Amino acid sequence: xxxxxxxxxxxxxxxxxxxxxxxxxxxxxxxxxxxxxxxxxxxxxxxxxxxxxxxxxxxxxxxxxxxxxxxxxxxxxxxxxxxxxxxxxxxxxxxxxxxxxxxxxxxxxxxxxxxxxxxx
Amino acid sequence: xxxxxxxxxxxxxxxxxxxxxxxxxxxxxxxxxxxxxxxxxxxxxxxxxxxxxxxxxxxxxxxxxxxxxxxxxxxxxxxxxxxxxxxxxxxxxxxxxxxxxxxxxxxxxxxxxxxxxxxxxxxxxxxxxxxxxxxxxxxxxxxxxxxxxxxxxxxxxxxxxxxxxxxxxxxxxxxxxxxxxxxxxxxxxxxxxxxxxxxxxxxxxxxxxxxxx
Numbered sequence: 001x002x003x004x005x006x007x008x009x010x011x012x013x014x015x016x017x018x019x020x021x022x023x024x025x026x027x028x029x030x031x032x033x034x035x036x037x038x039x040x041x042x043x044x045x046x047x048x049x050x051x052x053x054x055x056x057x058x059x060x061x062x063x064x065x066x067x068x069x070x071x072x073x074x075x076x077x078x079x080x081x082x083x084x085x086x087x088x089x090x091x092x093x094x095x096x097x098x099x100x101x102x103x104x105x106x107x108x109x110x111x112x113x114x115x116x117x118x119x120x
Numbered sequence: 121x122x123x124x125x126x127x128x129x130x131x132x133x134x135x136x137x138x139x140x141x142x143x144x145x146x147x148x149x150x151x152x153x154x155x156x157x158x159x160x161x162x163x164x165x166x167x168x169x170x171x172x173x174x175x176x177x178x179x180x181x182x183x184x185x186x187x188x189x190x191x192x193x194x195x196x197x198x199x200x201x202x203x204x205x206x207x208x209x210x211x212x213x214x215x216x217x218x219x220x221x222x223x224x225x226x227x228x229x230x231x232x233x234x235x236x237x238x239x240x241x242x243x244x245x246x247x248x249x250x251x252x253x254x255x256x257x258x259x260x261x262x263x264x265x266x267x268x269x270x271x272x273x274x275x276x277x278x279x280x281x282x283x284x285x286x287x288x289x290x291x292x293x294x295x296x297x298x299x300x301x302x303x304x305x306x307x308x309x310x311x312x313x314x315x316x317x318x319x320x321x322x323x324x325x326x327x328x329x330x331x332x333x
Contacts, residue, residue, distance in 0.1 A: 006149070007130060
């Protein structure tokens with residue numbers, strides 16, 4: 001067993017197998033585990049995936065939403081136990097891998113066209 | 121004054137702890153090491169055990185080396201290392217030292233050889249500031265002054281200058297063992313260790329000032 005295989009087998013134990021297929025431009029609902037006064041609860045966070053980074057155990061998505069008129073971007077480590085669930089709500093049509101241009105837009109211009117060729 | 125283990129750095133990855141925090145870890149193939157010689161005050165003037173690591177073909181070693189391994193009944197090994205001890209009780213020739221000598225949560229020191237950077241300049245080797253890159257400046261990566269003028273009329277020894285960087289013995293202290301895989305003799309150590317994947321490293325229980333070993 002070479003070094004890469006050993007490392008992959010260690011990572012394998014931490015990888016989630018039930019993640020949905022996510023693409024850039026999709027609208028997702030992420031359940032985030034948060035600690036509140038010794039109690040744990042799952043808080044939903046909904047927004048558009050504007051970037052995906054890395055692969056394997058280090059894979060992350062950047063989810064952007066407008067909250068009370070302020071743009072909020074959160075980066076989620078997909079395989080982290082803190083990410084309790086991910087649900088794809090809507091498939092969006094994006095022509096590039098990083099949708100950073102959405103940061104410069106407000107209101108209606110931030111919408112992405114929906115695409116129907118990918119199953120939810 | 122405690123026995124460590126020799127191993128090979130395999131690479132880095134990350135694991136999650138029970139609270140969901142991701143921990144950067146270095147995966148190390150630790151051992152199995154074989155005790156190849158036991159040194160006692162009667163025979164050598166001090167007590168220590170010598171361990172070997174890294175099996176090789178017989179033809180890779182010289183006859184004297186093979187003879188040394190024959191005495192302990194060990195297979196031909198690439199690396200030998202000695203650990204000084206108070207007493208050598210409990211160790212015998214041919215005994216295997218495996219990753220289970222360590223446990224999760226233990227504090228360790230890791231000794232290895234840092235990555236060689238070759239002949240490195242002032243900025244890389246000693247973190248000097250660089251000069252302006254524009255406005256007609258020609259002083260980009262030059263060192264600046266190396267000392268005073270006619271008095272003393274020379275550069276003091278120890279002045280930081282360009283030269284060979286890296287490829288030297290480095291000890292990283294107080295790292296934590298995150299996980300021990302007894303079956304495959306793997307150690308997951310929090311943080312980075314010296315060298316590239318494939319490098320030989322020496323893992324010993326942490327030496328902490330004021331704490332008995």
